[in-house]
Amino acid sequence: MSRSSPPPHILAVPYPAQGHVIPLMELSLCLANHGFRVTFVNTEFNHKRVVNALAEKKFIGDQIHLVWIPDGLQPWEDRNELGKLSEAILEVMPGKLEELINKLQDDKITCVIADESMGWALEVADRLKIRRVAFWPAAAAMLALKLCVPKLIDDGIIENDGTIIKKQMIQLSPTMPSMNTVNFPWACFDELTTQKTLFYYMQRNNRTTKLANWVICNSAIELEPPAFTTLAPEIIPIGPLLASSRLGSTAGYFWPQDSTCLKWLDQQLPQSVIYVAFGSFTVLEQTQFQELALGLELSNRPFLWVVRPDAVNDQANDSYPQEGYLDRIGTRGQLVGWAPQQKVLSHPSIACFLSHCGWNSTLEGLSNGVPFLSWPYFADQFFNESYVCDVWKEGLKFNRNESGIITQVEIKDKVEQVLGDYRFKARALQMKEMVMRSVTEGGNSHMNFNNFIKWMKA
Template sequence: MDNQGTASIQQNRIVLFPLPFQGHISPMFQLANILHSRGFNISIIHTKFNFPNPSKYPHFTFHQISDGLLECGVSDPVLIVKLLNSNCVEPFRECLDRLMFDYHVYCVIADAHWTCTQAIADSVNLPRIVLRTTNICSFLAFAAVSLFRDKGYLSNPDLNKDAPIEEFPPLKIKDIPQMETSNSEDVFEMIDSLVQQTKKASALIFNTFSELEEPDLPKLYIQFPMPTFTIGPFQKFFSASTTSLLTQDMNSISWLDKQEPKSVLYVSFGSLASMDAQKLQEVAFGLVNSKLPFLWVIRPGLVNGSEWIETLPNEILESISERGYIVKWAPQQEVLSHFAIGGFWTHSGWNSTLESICEGVPMICSSFFGDQMTNSRYVSDVWKIGIKLEKGLERDEIENAIRRLMFEREGSEMRERILCLKEKIDVCLNPGGSSYQSLEKLVDFITSLRSSTI
């Protein structure tokens, strides 16, 4: 599918290739908007899987490629990434060839998980820039997974999972990036390929700001000696609301309008996390027992083997209705910026974590897979702007964490720290700020690629 509109032969064109999952689509489209606002023309190559609505982005051109996923019928995210990198090689190559024939293309900006794109870009002498949708500390944890594996941290069942990793403070063994999948080797291969192919890229972009991750920047430059641009938070340039793959329930805002300032806990576990019915009940009891108002997002598909909330007993639903509000999906940036929100219980995905920092909302952190383990550890132990649930999903720990965050001095101190970070974000995005300057350098870098690709 091509949506060319009135586009003519335009010379300053960039091709972007997002991974087709919600947490990857949003930052890539935000980046596309940022670059478009700086005068670049944008072409987006996208799989048929989760293909966005082009009418929401009339300023971009869209090019759909086949992905072969419908024929495979898989739902495992790790396996999907593996299949995409196999199935999309020729469709991506053919689409890129057409675009390079029609336009002068500066470069392709690909999600780091599109590891197949490096060889294709090299074959046509096109610079490939990688967008890593995690933060720097989590990326470095990914890069260290082979070390963790060699040390036996992932294979020794007798190790204390709460023990610290000496080679990578402040992580504990249980914080090592992992994915739930039928084949653990696929995870290691995916991570190793991501790291190795990123090292071959022309440049690296992060949706973060240097003031937050200053201690890890020298480590990054040593392991990945390439031009690196920290130009985040993207969402402070452009909202992610239009990139949502799920329908947002705007009634959640009306409900929040009726609540007291900073009285509500917002609960959302993202677009991919899942749990069983028993864990859902633990979450419900923890929320109800806290006796605090809460807005709870229960995404269809969150509960394994369940359509939505039918596994919750009626007595729990009655208790929830007294002080809580359940929706299937919410306009998260609007929710977090609402005066009624006092805390955010998150799955610790980087987009959600950064959105919470942007709005000065302290967090309770769960983690399910991937970078979420590292993110939650940094939130609790390094930046000290949230509480990590160390036991998983257990009602007493949940209730205790809510009370600590919302009622106790500990929570007030977290709020003060995260408000300081929020102020630093405002500074870094203004002229002369670190992200502003990094974006200027990125624009100059991309423009400099013109001569090498003519």
């Protein structure tokens, strides 16, 4: 690229969910630090949330321009109905994205980076003769699972429409953790129509991924070698993006962060606080929420708990937590609506992370050397739990009772086990060191990212 050439102009298109927007924004910030300009395309619904959450922050700067296109749903419709959302996306967003790109002719787009789950955007870019990158924000093993669908059908594990033939444990390769078929990402919905819609959407994305010049992944080869070397050698690991010194801070959150909890953390002893956060999607039933509240109280340890406004099913009928709870825990517990998670996990007072094991949260815990208590809720989180507890051995799983509830006593016991055994902390620190080696000079992810930058600038 000559000195007189304008900087490359990237169009970034995330899937409209919190766990997808944040890592693509992290990648966009990395690219901005290398002189690229980025037009970041959210849905209208999520654009408003992101801008509202940014409020007075200025760190996106001049290099990242936030824009939106409609997702095809009405304002009052539920974006958590993923089958309906997927159908609307395919019907409306490709045409709207093409209109946007055409409007930017005077400020030409040089490359489209699309979440692999928005593969239709690669079709639009291909039609307009623009370079194309597919970005996978989750574990490489999950993309490998998607790409293995034809074999799953041939082996009689699933039907042609994605229906699970029987509940069983499978391994994609002898060196990978087992997967329960009922936890396949498209099979986590009770309604069969939704399962089939998402399976069709996923299969379509598998085909469009072949249009990509690069397929990059927010992971590191050291974290999941079999997935990269055996199943998905064409997927290039460039992460964890957040662990790299390329980033000072990030954006893309759907809720304003409550930073007052950082002052509370400053007042706690080193490695004393249980951090509890379940991401943007988890919803707990009333009974389970109360057991968690009582389990944290029973632990007799300080805790910071992120409780979203929509975190409990049927909030209208009860107060959450129960009346008198906040008086009993006093200053030992801190509840916030949304926390600056990367700053929280890097705080010296944090002892462990009670997490849903979404991939972003998993990487954030890993990158800060924090042991886990694993509480998966949905889709890939069950497999991520296997990585955390069975492969990396830096955390513990909870057991449920005959009613499917994780009891307060089970919570207290597992907190005591993970904090009472220094081997979990030692292992977490080893994993942190391994991750940091990968993203610093000479590391695998660092070299891959630099090669990617050279290609983008060529």
